[in-house]
Amino acid sequence: MYGSTGKVLRVDLTQGKLHDEAIDEATLRKYLGGTGLGAKYLMEEVDPKIDWSDPKNIFFLGSGPLGGSRIPGCGTISVVTKGAMTNGAASTQANGNFGAYLKWCGYDAIVVQGASSTWKYLYLHEGGAELRDASKLTGKDTWETEDAIKEELGYKERGMSVFSIGPAGENMVRFSGIFGDRGHAAAHNGVGAVLGSKKLKAFAAARVPNKLQFVDSQKLGELARKTTEGAKVFGGGGVFNWGTSRVVPVAEAAGWLPVKNYQTNVFPEKDLFDGQRVRPLFESQNYPCFGCASHHYELMTVTEGPCKGFFGKEPEYEQWAAWGPQIGQKDPGAAVMLSNVCDRLGFDCNEASWVVGWVMECYEKGALKKETLDGLEMTWGNAEATRTLLENIANRRGYGDTLAEGVKRAAEKLGGEAVNWAIFTGKGNSPRGHDHRGRWVEMLDTVVSDTGTLQTQMLVTNKDLWKMPNPMDVFNPDHIVQAEANSTGSMTISDCLVQCWFTGFNDTETQTEAINAATGWNISLEEVMKIGRRVVNVMRIYNLKCGLTPDKETTSPRYGSQCVDGPNTEKPIAPHWEKMMDQYYQLMGWDRKTGMPLPETLKELGIEDLAK
Numbered sequence: 001m002y003g004s005t006g007k008v009l010r011v012d013l014t015q016g017k018l019h020d021e022a023i024d025e026a027t028l029r030k031y032l033g034g035t036g037l038g039a040k041y042l043m044e045e046v047d048p049k050i051d052w053s054d055p056k057n058i059f060f061l062g063s064g065p066l067g068g069s070r071i072p073g074c075g076t077i078s079v080v081t082k083g084a085m086t087n088g089a090a091s092t093q094a095n096g097n098f099g100a101y102l103k104w105c106g107y108d109a110i111v112v113q114g115a116s117s118t119w120k121y122l123y124l125h126e127g128g129a130e131l132r133d134a135s136k137l138t139g140k141d142t143w144e145t146e147d148a149i150k151e152e153l154g155y156k157e158r159g160m161s162v163f164s165i166g167p168a169g170e171n172m173v174r175f176s177g178i179f180g181d182r183g184h185a186a187a188h189n190g191v192g193a194v195l196g197s198k199k200l201k202a203f204a205a206a207r208v209p210n211k212l213q214f215v216d217s218q219k220l221g222e223l224a225r226k227t228t229e230g231a232k233v234f235g236g237g238g239v240f241n242w243g244t245s246r247v248v249p250v251a252e253a254a255g256w257l258p259v260k261n262y263q264t265n266v267f268p269e270k271d272l273f274d275g276q277r278v279r280p281l282f283e284s285q286n287y288p289c290f291g292c293a294s295h296h297y298e299l300m301t302v303t304e305g306p307c308k309g310f311f312g313k314e315p316e317y318e319q320w321a322a323w324g325p326q327i328g329q330k331d332p333g334a335a336v337m338l339s340n341v342c343d344r345l346g347f348d349c350n351e352a353s354w355v356v357g358w359v360m361e362c363y364e365k366g367a368l369k370k371e372t373l374d375g376l377e378m379t380w381g382n383a384e385a386t387r388t389l390l391e392n393i394a395n396r397r398g399y400g401d402t403l404a405e406g407v408k409r410a411a412e413k414l415g416g417e418a419v420n421w422a423i424f425t426g427k428g429n430s431p432r433g434h435d436h437r438g439r440w441v442e443m444l445d446t447v448v449s450d451t452g453t454l455q456t457q458m459l460v461t462n463k464d465l466w467k468m469p470n471p472m473d474v475f476n477p478d479h480i481v482q483a484e485a486n487s488t489g490s491m492t493i494s495d496c497l498v499q500c501w502f503t504g505f506n507d508t509e510t511q512t513e514a515i516n517a518a519t520g521w522n523i524s525l526e527e528v529m530k531i532g533r534r535v536v537n538v539m540r541i542y543n544l545k546c547g548l549t550p551d552k553e554t555t556s557p558r559y560g561s562q563c564v565d566g567p568n569t570e571k572p573i574a575p576h577w578e579k580m581m582d583q584y585y586q587l588m589g590w591d592r593k594t595g596m597p598l599p600e601t602l603k604e605l606g607i608e609d610l611a612k
Helices: 025-031 034-045 098-104 142-153 188-198 217-242 247-254 275-281 317-323 332-345 349-364 383-394 407-414 416-421 440-448 477-487 490-497 508-519 525-545 574-588 599-604
Strands: 007-012 017-022 059-062 077-082 089-094 109-113 120-125 128-133 160-164 178-180 184-186 200-206 298-301 311-313
Touching: 007 128, 017 128, 025 034, 025 525, 034 059, 034 077, 034 089, 034 109, 034 490, 034 525, 059 188, 077 098, 077 184, 077 188, 089 178, 089 188, 089 525, 098 160, 098 200, 120 142, 142 160, 142 178, 142 200, 142 332, 178 188, 188 200, 217 275, 217 508, 247 317, 275 298, 311 332, 317 332, 317 349, 332 349, 332 383, 349 383, 349 407, 349 416, 407 416, 440 477, 440 574, 477 574, 490 508, 490 525, 508 525, 525 599
Parallel strands: 007 109, 120 200
Antiparallel strands: 007 017, 059 077, 059 109, 077 089, 089 184, 120 128, 160 178, 160 200, 178 184, 298 311
């Protein structure tokens, strides 16, 4: 089968057995792979009524039809499971090399079921796959685990890709993820906690000879060059040359940089966190993902300040925001340190920083005392106290056990005014590292999303193809709703392929050409767009069955509040919210009361059987 291995690896941890499962071409054409295929397995095999930690939950990790090809960004993986933050569908992606190595090892995806009585890790190689003892890996952080597995099996740095959980995942911290290839993260909606519940410490895939077959490899090569050239000029080449490292000053100027838990939008030290300053200063070096020419991902050594000499990965924008302005911390070196501590312990940096920022505000206002926090003085910007707090959370020590449940549950347990200071949605997840009061498009998307994180990135896609307002007023309620509804599915396509959207920027036309060059399906652009919407609606139905009904599509008081300073003080979203939701449901073809896709919507997408 062109563009596919035609096989899924089934891992039964309860029985300790593995077997290959064939996957047919019709299924792949309907769902592509990655998130689409994972959503199908989730819907068919996981009872919505069970808890995320039940052994009957599955953990899906997959590539797609472009995985292991020359198209940039196709070493990416997509993880799908019933997530710990929302207890509903989780879909989260990680870049790096694993997606390519997985395909080269002979599998399109891995489906893990059951739970082991002892700790294991999964090893994929040219001869097949095996479960191995991981008892000596427990307690190790994600970098230590990667090094230990490579040493045990005799692989050099790029000869193997390892994704693992850290102590946070082992202890089933609700906002833990999986991390690999030196800090790449699939971390939203508590997927690491799911692996912890199954006692699966890591996935390890060897780099073996590539035996994949594609219909038109020459065409794929041409499209790979086209994709790279497009990435070089997109947005003036900012992401290609700098990754997301230059976003902090941009976000502050536009009023969507999170500062001190949304208490302000002003961060005078913003320029200290600009990648154009930090990269040369901190001796950064490029560490590219599979098949990618961009300078998106760097390793660096801190050269000044209290953390001088610290070596780790360069923070992404969301990590700069998390461990700088969000916690009132002004030293970029300390932000590098905290970002890497977060990755190595195995946390989603976004939720972790909402937790820490909330704790700091509670400490400032007297709702949490030093004694409650195990002796920590959680003042704004206290990097060492933050590091200790993260370690306590990862190991569920002291008050860290309460915080390990995430900011929504911790705030509700503390009660009082503290609930009004926490940033979360009614479903239990939290936003990316932005102040969405200045970025309405993402606030709406985060609240209605069925993945447990951002579902659609409507600002980075072909506005004409997806029938979006162009130009778009980002504070016009009608524009926001139209853009969100019409572009739903655009980013999901990338997550089904699976392709890093920093390389393709949701270029659906080029992606369609690449699918056909890989598979020979002669699939139409309209069919590809429909796949994206189909997958969104499948996850929607699953979440409704999980009890994530429309009444939970809300913001916490702080999340949906009005800015008190900065450029967006006169732009509150609250007066428009209910009307926006009504319009969004109508455009999506969903029943406003139940949230269920209407029969005609299901029929159009070819999933009318799910109505039963």
